[in-house]
Amino acid sequence: xxxxxxxxxxxxxxxxxxxxxxxxxxxxxxxxxxxxxxxxxxxxxxxxxxxxxxxxxxxxxxxxxxxxxxxxxxxxxxxxxxxxxxxxxxxxxxxxxxxxxxxxxxxxxxxxxxxxxxxxxxxxxxxxxxxxxxxxxxxxxxxxxxxxxxxxxxxxxxxxxxxxxxxxxxxxxxxxxxxxxxxxxxxxxxxxxxxxxxxxxxxxxxxxxxxxxxxxxxxxxxxxxxxxxxxxxxxxxxxxxxxxxxxxxxxxxxxxxxxxxxxxxxxxxxxxxxxxxxxxxxxxxxxxxxxxxxxxxxxxxxxxxxxxxxxxxxxxxxxxxxxxxxxxxxxxxxxxxxxxxx
Numbered sequence: 001x002x003x004x005x006x007x008x009x010x011x012x013x014x015x016x017x018x019x020x021x022x023x024x025x026x027x028x029x030x031x032x033x034x035x036x037x038x039x040x041x042x043x044x045x046x047x048x049x050x051x052x053x054x055x056x057x058x059x060x061x062x063x064x065x066x067x068x069x070x071x072x073x074x075x076x077x078x079x080x081x082x083x084x085x086x087x088x089x090x091x092x093x094x095x096x097x098x099x100x101x102x103x104x105x106x107x108x109x110x111x112x113x114x115x116x117x118x119x120x121x122x123x124x125x126x127x128x129x130x131x132x133x134x135x136x137x138x139x140x141x142x143x144x145x146x147x148x149x150x151x152x153x154x155x156x157x158x159x160x161x162x163x164x165x166x167x168x169x170x171x172x173x174x175x176x177x178x179x180x181x182x183x184x185x186x187x188x189x190x191x192x193x194x195x196x197x198x199x200x201x202x203x204x205x206x207x208x209x210x211x212x213x214x215x216x217x218x219x220x221x222x223x224x225x226x227x228x229x230x231x232x233x234x235x236x237x238x239x240x241x242x243x244x245x246x247x248x249x250x251x252x253x254x255x256x257x258x259x260x261x262x263x264x265x266x267x268x269x270x271x272x273x274x275x276x277x278x279x280x281x282x283x284x285x286x287x288x289x290x291x292x293x294x295x296x297x298x299x300x301x302x303x304x305x306x307x308x309x310x311x312x313x314x315x316x317x318x319x320x321x322x323x324x325x326x327x328x329x330x331x332x333x334x335x336x337x338x339x340x341x342x
Contacts (some may be wrong), residue, residue: 015314031327037120038108095157125179152203173210183218234262241289279332
């Protein structure tokens with residue numbers, strides 16, 4: 001595991017509400033210069049939706065207006081062979097995000113200064129992608145063993161390609177796998193078991209050289225995610241810190257091997273609630289969250305030594321002014337925590 005020191009650094013999650021990629025990148029470089037990330041900009045069009053964005057190259061994938069699906073009525077043998085050939089040969093270019101799919105990444109590469117501590121990229125996770133994207137009959141592709149494996153292999157190539165093009169910008173790369181659907185794991189609506197989740201995630205992780213993160217913005221079985229080779233766990237600590245405290249043994253083992261917890265403490269799901277918070281109130285809430293987890297048998301000093309701070313989720317639903325306010329609060333919370341504990 002890397003010797004990267006988190007030091008309560010602020011880190012963005014992913015999406016912004018902007019349609020101008022230059023302005024979006026400038027905001028991130030202004031407020032989170034230590035660990036900037038390229039911004040996902042779904043309001044630019046459906047191709048930048050977090051599922052459509054990573055669909056290019058998937059066998060049978062169809063973008064139809066505001067819907068993405070896999071057409072299994074057409075032969076998939078040849079495109080599957082192409083995907084597996086790229087996977088076996090390590091052809092990361094197969095995972096390239098093409099024109100129109102990631103304007104924020106293109107501008108970020110042009111604008112991002114060299115010399116940052118780390119640089120962050122992201123892909124949608126295989127569980128969330130595979131449960132959201134269906135076939136033409138609206139059956140999630142994750143329930144087809146061949147297609148589920150193809151999902152993980154394509155996302156692995158997209159993660160490897162991103163890591164490769166981001167590496168020249170900073171000494172440390174961080175690639176996040178975003179798994180919002182993990183909040184449904186264990187429910188009657190999701191027929192997927194623990195071992196399948198781990199296998200899919202590890203397929204994506206295993207191709208990466210830098211730090212590997214996973215983001216889930218709801219409640220889940222945190223012990224499952226902590227049992228993978230993930231380096232950074234990002235959760236909505238504003239609303240779900242108590243759920244992390246239910247897994248002290250898994251969390252201790254994660255911290256002992258050098259794991260980092262990215263505490264999502266700036267709420268971005270409700271702009272009115274966001275505007276009602278201050279950096280002081282959020283720093284106090286973060287301290288309460290860490291103390292709650294520590295009360296279950298995890299050393300508080302270890303939690304503080306392994307902490308990043310983030311928004312609770314992506315900011316696509318906020319106004320542009322609200323997103324800038326959230327980034328400002330994030331920067332200020334980071335500074336407060338550093339002044340108190342570093």
